[in-house]
Amino acid sequence: MKRPHRRLHLVMWVVLAPMTVILAVYFWTMRPMTPMSEIPSAIETSSAEEG
Amino acid sequence: MAHEYKAIQWNGNKIVYDLYVLAAIVAFITVFMVVGLATYESGHTADPVVLFIRALGTCAFALLTVVLAIGPLARLNKRFLTMLYNRRHLGVITFIISAAHFGLALLWYHGGGPLNPFISLFVSNSQYDSIPGFPFEVLGFAAFLILLLMASTSHDFWLNNLSAPVWKAIHMLVYPAYALLVMHIVLGALMTEKSMVYPLMTAAAFLGVSGLHIFTGMREWGADNGMKRLKAKGWVEVCAPEDIAENRAVIAPMPKGDRVAVFRYDNKISAVTNACRHQNGPLGEGRVVDGCITCPWHGWQYRPDDGVSPPPFTEKISTYNVKIEGGVIFVDPKPNKPGVKTTPALIDSNRASA
Numbered sequence: 001m002k003r004p005h006r007r008l009h010l011v012m013w014v015v016l017a018p019m020t021v022i023l024a025v026y027f028w029t030m031r032p033m034t035p036m037s038e039i040p041s042a043i044e045t046s047s048a049e050e051g
Numbered sequence: 052m053a054h055e056y057k058a059i060q061w062n063g064n065k066i067v068y069d070l071y072v073l074a075a076i077v078a079f080i081t082v083f084m085v086v087g088l089a090t091y092e093s094g095h096t097a098d099p100v101v102l103f104i105r106a107l108g109t110c111a112f113a114l115l116t117v118v119l120a121i122g123p124l125a126r127l128n129k130r131f132l133t134m135l136y137n138r139r140h141l142g143v144i145t146f147i148i149s150a151a152h153f154g155l156a157l158l159w160y161h162g163g164g165p166l167n168p169f170i171s172l173f174v175s176n177s178q179y180d181s182i183p184g185f186p187f188e189v190l191g192f193a194a195f196l197i198l199l200l201m202a203s204t205s206h207d208f209w210l211n212n213l214s215a216p217v218w219k220a221i222h223m224l225v226y227p228a229y230a231l232l233v234m235h236i237v238l239g240a241l242m243t244e245k246s247m248v249y250p251l252m253t254a255a256a257f258l259g260v261s262g263l264h265i266f267t268g269m270r271e272w273g274a275d276n277g278m279k280r281l282k283a284k285g286w287v288e289v290c291a292p293e294d295i296a297e298n299r300a301v302i303a304p305m306p307k308g309d310r311v312a313v314f315r316y317d318n319k320i321s322a323v324t325n326a327c328r329h330q331n332g333p334l335g336e337g338r339v340v341d342g343c344i345t346c347p348w349h350g351w352q353y354r355p356d357d358g359v360s361p362p363p364f365t366e367k368i369s370t371y372n373v374k375i376e377g378g379v380i381f382v383d384p385k386p387n388k389p390g391v392k393t394t395p396a397l398i399d400s401n402r403a404s405a
Contacts, residue, residue, distance in 0.1 A: 010268030012226050017261035020230040024237045024257075028250060030182040031242045 068137045072144055079113070080106045100159055105240065107152035108191075112232055114145040116256040119229060123263035125336060125347065126271075129299075132336065132347045139205055139349070146202035153195045156188070187239035190231045197228035207329075215331060233257050275304045286374070286381035289313050292320060292398045295380075300344075302335035305384040311371050313380060314339055314355050319395035321355035322371035322382050334368075357392040375399075 083106040088099070121138050124131040134141075161171035172192060178184035201222055204210075210218045236253050244250070289303045295315035302325050303311045310325035312335030323344060325335045332348030339345070343352035343361055353360055358368040367390035372383040375396045387393065 007268075007272065008223070009226075009264065010272060012223065013261055013264040013268065016226055016230050017257075017265065020233050020257065020261075024233055024254075027182055027234070027237050028241055032183045 065137060065140060068133075069140055069144070072141060076110055076114075076144070076148065079110050083109060100155075104152060104156050104159060107148055107155065108236075108240075111145055111149035111152055112236065112253075112256070114141065114148060115225075115229060115232065116260055118142050118145055119225065119260045120263055123267040126267045126333075127263075129336070135336075135347050136350065143202050143205055146198045149195055149198055153191065156191075160188075182238070183242055185238045187235050187242075190238065191235040194228040194231040194235060197224045197231075201225060201228075210330060215329075219331065229257075229260070275308060285383075287384050289380040289382055291378055292375060292380060295320075298339040300335040300337070302333070303382055305382070307384065309384070309386065310335070311382055311384075312344070313373065313382060314344060315398070316342075316355060318398045319355075320373050320375065320380055320398060321393060321395045322373045323353060323355065323358045324369040324371075324386065326368070327351050328366045328368055356395055357390055359390050 080103075084099070084102055087102045087106070118138060118141050121131060121134045121141075125135040157168045157172065161168035161175065164171055164175075166174070172188055173186075176184065176186040176188075178186065201224065204213065204218065204221060213221070233253065236249075241250055241253065287303065287305060290301055290313075292315060295301050295313065298314075298316050300312045300314040303313055303322075305311055311322050312325045312333075313320060313322045314335075316339040323334060325333055327334050327346040327348065329346060329349055329351045332346040332351070334344055334346055334353070337345045337347040339355065340352070342354070344355050345352050351360070351366065352364075353366070353368055356370070358370045360366040369386040369389050370391055370393045371386055372393055373396045374381050375398065378399075380396065
């Protein structure tokens, strides 16, 4: 008896893996220049400079 | 096996395994919380609830990565067969952790407003055309729905009633779910994360799992195609008896694409189909226990010479005729009907002392 799904597993990985990597890398490079975690301090710095 | 359904198939080994997994999860979340609170940048207070939500999500992703790596690892090294045997439990535990992550995140971020949290999940952030502002929670929700479907059908009742191909197709949705989770992390946590630890760990997990699957898949594909090119007629040469460890098997691809598990046991050689009746598990990666071929996935058993499950079970698998000539095992590529008794080939004990 054949176990054809193993070949389907491979096809899915061959298609999904590069697609996911390309999209993930592209999205990651498009992240905001100022990370959200730094925004409060960025605002404080900006306010201090203005003040 | 199939004569009755059990809600959860537990035995002593599985209970010990589950306890180890639970201890590892508690340790993971504790370390995550302690390190997260300790390393949070001064000037801001780390929110323990947000950190806990993230710890649960990271834990679920790590567990799913392990679950997906077990299959190819077991094909590369038999030491991982124990993990393969317990994979279903690990999968359900992964779902429970992901449900805790989803439930807590839904309550924390969407539970306080006038809208139903499930509606709020889709409409509170409508920046679907923005990459940095994309509502990444929706991707996580889609992955969670797949895991929910898998966990709720992770039972032999559904396997029997949906049929093995449908059940298997449903459970192969785990691959798109994993890709959705990677996108959920990239468009969520990684959009605001300054440290390179998260991106590197996510990349290592995904590349590791996909590399393992592609490597083992290509290797099997190559072996199958090699057999097809030979266009062998008649009996197929497999290997010498001493090349097979006692109570173990080698998997031999046949010219028409079938795979045969050739077992060595009690100074004899028998061959059966490599596909278990239960979930098409790879019998050739299992071993002979108490005189029966035992599937590495869920422990279904068959006698090596006739492919019939021991009483009270009634499952049958195809057998293949074997012979040993000149110290080499040959298999007749034409399968016998399921349950047909064959004569095992006897190993010359003077030759095969390995």
